């Protein structure tokens with residue numbers, strides 16, 4: 001395969017040069033950080049009063065972690081390092097886990113962010129001849145404008161369709177010959193269901209690729225989308241605290257996400273002991289943003305769980321690859337004492353071909369016990385009035401799940417298209433247990 005690079009030099013920089021570059025950028029970032037009310041006191045308490053107090057990359061460890069709680073506490077301007085007149089944009093996180101946090105950008109920040117997104121889009125093989133339909137929420141959420149600017153920088157024709165309204169999405173795809181889309185994986189599955197429902201023939205579309213991100217999904221879900229829509233799906237990872245999209249992306253090898261180490265310093269820690277863990281083992285990703293002046297953020301605890309691949313990638317990029325994010329530390333459910341991540345359930349059910357494109361995880365209290373119910377749609381070829389095969393399918397799903405998660409769930413089958421769909425990040429877990437228990 002011939003790989004294309006947006007910025008060949010930076011994407012293939014050898015480790016020593018990459019680290020030297022990181023150190024320069026880290027010092028700059030510390031300089032900006034010392035201008036913010038939050039870090040001023042934080043860094044000074046650690047004896048860091050000047051960027052020259054950072055002498056090596058190892059000095060990063062002298063800086064305490066920053067948490068989402070810190071960011072909320074610093075609202076609205078505790079993390080701002082430039083005069084307000086120099087801000088050209090603000091974004092906010094989606095608020096999946098509570099009050100959103102705000103990030104400010106200078107003009108230069110937007111240019112740098114855009115170049116990381118463009119690099120990521122290009123790494124997946126897109127070119128200026130592509131027509132790109134950005135089927136994700138625009139607005140405060142970074143996914144919309146982030147990809148929009150990146151797509152334009154690559155030179156693609158960008159259709160800012162936003163999320164939702166599948167009928168209009170199909171019309172745009174057909175009218176303008178869309179070749180690339182960006183959406184959440186759950187919305188892509190919904191698009192596929194709607195395509196069949198509305199009788200849209202795949203031949204009328206020119207789709208080749210999709211970027212799927214903003215929420216965790218399993219390899220089986222990727223394969224399912226690729227097969228059903230006959231496209232290549234690339235995993236895209238980002239978070240508003242680190243600009244948004246453009247943090248870690250898959251190249252055409254589709255085997256792990258290159259984390260752009262000239263823009264971000266990654267660490268992986270044990271979320272309980274906060275100690276660094278050996279390369280290759282799973283832990284919480286901690287990121288330092290090296291490419292933003294307006295809102296510098298150092299050693300941010302993302303709560304996202306992942307690990308590094310240790311072997312180099314065939315594409316020649318030197319930036320290390322992350323394994324697909326399996327969930328957040330705070331996604332974990334404890335069911336009758338057993339720890340369970342929603343991604344474990346997804347992995348099982350998406351590998352069963354009779355299962356449809358949508359599901360829900362419901363946890364309730366039944367007396368003193370927790371009760372786990374998996375509500376899943378069946379695919380369109382299955383008749384809901386044929387009870388015998390349905391019961392057999394239900395039993396098969398239950399047994400497979402029980403084997404994998406060691407909890408005996410109740411399984412409910414639902415007609416395709418009957419479970420609620422979210423246009424943004426999917427809301428798959430309904431935890432109905434009283435909060436104080």
Ligand code: ADP
Nearest residue numbers: 093094095096213214215216236237239240325
């Ligand atoms: P919020 O934290 O409120 O959801 P963001 O919009 O900044 O706000 O979302 C970033 C988060 O989304 C990440 O920290 C991660 O948990 C999740 N995420 C983004 N991309 C992916 C991906 N490709 N795989 C798994 N999770 C992802």
Ligand code: ZN
Nearest residue numbers: 251253313315
């Ligand atoms: Zn690669």
